[in-house]
Amino acid sequence: xxxPWAVRIGVVLIAVTLAxxxxxxxxxxxxxxxxxxxxxxxxxxxxxxxxxVGFAGLLDLGYIxxxxxxxxxxxxxxxxxxxLHLPFWIILPIGAAVxxxxxxxxxxxxxxxxxxxxxxxxxxxxxxxxxILNNLSRPVNITNGPQGIGGIDPFRVGEFSLAxxxxxxxxxxxxxxxxxxxxxxxxxxVILVNLRLQNSRIGRAWEAIRExxxxxxxxxxxxxxxxxxxxxxxxxxGGVAGGMFSAIQSFISPESFVxxxxxxxxxxxxxxxxxxxxxxxxxxLLLSFVPEILRWTVEPAQMALFGRxxxxxxxxxxxxxxxxxxxxxxxxxxxxxPSAVRQRELTARGQGELTERST
Amino acid sequence: xxxxEGRGIGKRFGGVQALSDxxxxxxxxxxxxxxGPNGAGKTTLFNVLxxxxxxxxxGFAFNGRALDGLKAHQVxxxxxxxxxxxxxxxxxxxxxxxxMIGRHARTRAxxxxxxxxTRRTLEEEDGIERRALELLDFVGIRARANAxxxxxxxxxxxxxxIARALAIEPKLLALDEPAAGxxxxxxxxxxxxxxxxxxxxxxxxxxxxxxxxxxxVCDRVLVLDYGEKIAEGRPAEVQSDARVIExxxxxxxxx
Numbered sequence: 086x087x088x089p090w091a092v093r094i095g096v097v098l099i100a101v102t103l104a105x106x107x108x109x110x111x112x113x114x115x116x117x118x119x120x121x122x123x124x125x126x127x128x129x130x131x132x133x134x135x136x137x138v139g140f141a142g143l144l145d146l147g148y149i150x151x152x153x154x155x156x157x158x159x160x161x162x163x164x165x166x167x168x169l170h171l172p173f174w175i176i177l178p179i180g181a182a183v184x185x186x187x188x189x190x191x192x193x194x195x196x197x198x199x200x201x202x203x204x205x206x207x208x209x210x211x212x213x214x215x216x217i218l219n220n221l222s223r224p225v226n227i228t229n230g231p232q233g234i235g236g237i238d239p240f241r242v243g244e245f246s247l248a249x250x251x252x253x254x255x256x257x258x259x260x261x262x263x264x265x266x267x268x269x270x271x272x273x274x275v276i277l278v279n280l281r282l283q284n285s286r287i288g289r290a291w292e293a294i295r296e297x298x299x300x301x302x303x304x305x306x307x308x309x310x311x312x313x314x315x316x317x318x319x320x321x322x323g324g325v326a327g328g329m330f331s332a333i334q335s336f337i338s339p340e341s342f343v344x345x346x347x348x349x350x351x352x353x354x355x356x357x358x359x360x361x362x363x364x365x366x367x368x369x370l371l372l373s374f375v376p377e378i379l380r381w382t383v384e385p386a387q388m389a390l391f392g393r394x395x396x397x398x399x400x401x402x403x404x405x406x407x408x409x410x411x412x413x414x415x416x417x418x419x420x421x422x423p424s425a426v427r428q429r430e431l432t433a434r435g436q437g438e439l440t441e442r443s444t
Numbered sequence: 445x446x447x448x449e450g451r452g453i454g455k456r457f458g459g460v461q462a463l464s465d466x467x468x469x470x471x472x473x474x475x476x477x478x479x480g481p482n483g484a485g486k487t488t489l490f491n492v493l494x495x496x497x498x499x500x501x502x503g504f505a506f507n508g509r510a511l512d513g514l515k516a517h518q519v520x521x522x523x524x525x526x527x528x529x530x531x532x533x534x535x536x537x538x539x540x541x542x543x544m545i546g547r548h549a550r551t552r553a554x555x556x557x558x559x560x561x562t563r564r565t566l567e568e569e570d571g572i573e574r575r576a577l578e579l580l581d582f583v584g585i586r587a588r589a590n591a592x593x594x595x596x597x598x599x600x601x602x603x604x605x606i607a608r609a610l611a612i613e614p615k616l617l618a619l620d621e622p623a624a625g626x627x628x629x630x631x632x633x634x635x636x637x638x639x640x641x642x643x644x645x646x647x648x649x650x651x652x653x654x655x656x657x658x659x660x661v662c663d664r665v666l667v668l669d670y671g672e673k674i675a676e677g678r679p680a681e682v683q684s685d686a687r688v689i690e691x692x693x694x695x696x697x698x699x
Contacts, residue, residue, distance in 0.1 A: 292534065305546070
């Protein structure tokens with residue numbers, strides 16, 4: 086540590102900010118606390134996908150499927166759908182395990198694929214899961230099809246429910262605020278896990294297969310297992326995030342798990358900086374909050390300027406989103422906060438190393 | 445005792461018989477040279493040995509155990525490490541990380557160890573780093589430990605690849621044209637490094653075009669031409685073998 090005091094003060098400031106943030110946001114509107122919660126869910130997803138894409142270098146376009154698997158596992162085990170109401174601390178690990186299993190199921194047939202081919206297969210996998218969820222209402226009704234599952238239990242410990250408002254320590258604590266603290270705790274844990282994985286024997290093995298699979302094998306790395314491990318770990322985080330999404334929403338349907346969501350999460354990873362945990366966090370924050378800020382500013386701004394709505398916020402969102410991606414790819418191809426290694430990779434490729442390597 | 449024994453190795457790619465019925469054996473502690481003109485099948489033999497392709501016929505026995513059907517990483521774990529003719533480093537990672545990756549097969553920490561940072565994991569990590577530095581020191585590039593591997597000069601990249609291969613603790617180190625692209629001084633230094641590797645108890649299999657290097661460091665040599673073994677023996681014997689001369693220089697006109 087070069088500046089121990091500066092670092093410590095910074096950490097304390099960030100911690101205090103994060104601790105009082107939901108109450109400050111609640112002053113503006115409870116909607117903003119919810120938006121923050123969804124942003125944290127997206128960060129969790131982006132961090133999970135970063136293991137697969139950023140660490141191991143396996144392009145996955147169907148990542149949202151694992152989110153769906155986690156969400157539906159939670160919904161089926163804690164809702165009137167089957168009359169099951171298991172506690173969350175049992176379901177979340179089950180959801181994570183089921184998602185990890187699907188991660189391996191997806192990973193196994195794609196082991197020999199790379200780049201574009203892998204992307205297409207994973208894209209197909211994502212769609213398959215969504216379509217299955219959409220159609221698993223007949224002949225036996227499991228998922229309730231496109232109508233989705235409602236009345237999903239919130240996180241609850243005894244009488245303490247995270248969904249209902251409550252007065253604690255003289256403060257009005259709403260449901261979203263409670264979930265915020267839970268999500269924050271999970272996020273900190275996930276970031277810690279990611280940092281530790283990255284600087285470990287497993288993390289190095291992921292880097293090795295990303296850089297050169299043949300050399301990795303010659304170095305004694307069982308590339309099959311290490312790749313499956315990447316898929317399983319990424320899926321696990323997706324599954325946990327999905328379970329929490331289910332509980333927070335209390336209603337889920339296949340519509341929440343469309344391809345655009347996978348693309349969104351991948352964009353967060355790419356925009357922020359593949360392989361760099363803090364970059365990925367930044368990317369997820371930007372892509373979660375900027376659209377919401379637009380939603381709240383575009384309409385009044387146009388009304389003030391032109392006296393009527395010329396362009397819908399949604400249109401502007403996609404326009405800016407596309408523009409942002411193009412600009413980042415042009416000026417910061419390794420992302421806003423690139424990892425040092427990834428940046429080297431991308432510049433080296435610019436000098437034609439990719440062609441040499443593919444021979 | 446023979447460390448490696450190849451029996452009747454054959455490999456065909458479409459219409460090309462890359463290797464036919466090649467048999468040889470390498471004794472423990474030897475530096476064994478594999479030479480032959482371009483396209484003779486040397487690298488194919490390497491790739492079959494290290495599990496990149498399966499042989500069509502024949503097979504290898506290593507340290508008394510058949511290597512049949514083993515995958516590349518299993519061959520490495522069994523104790524055969526290799527380098528590549530067209531250097532295959534993890535070019536964007538630092539030199540020391542490259543060597544640390546080589547320790548993968550000899551260490552154990554898994555996901556839980558990494559996440560919980562148990563004392564065993566931390567000790568193992570220390571050991572990996574210490575060994576990696578020792579190996580960088582051994583091949584003479586410790587000063588470049590934190591430089592990206594791809595930024596090293598060519599000769600140092602070859603040395604780094606050797607360090608990474610040694611990190612597996614191989615019994616047999618297979619070097620595919622390690623002197624390619626090196627200048628005369630670097631070649632002399634490489635010869636010394638190979639001698640030092642042998643002195644440390646590692647048997648060396650060496651593909652090389654540089655005749656002087658082969659003559660200096662190899663105990664025995666196997667000569668391949670068009671996928672067939674045409675000679676085997678001490679470098680001096682092989683050098684005067686009529687078939688070897690013919691393979692390299694062509695048939696005398698007078699005949």
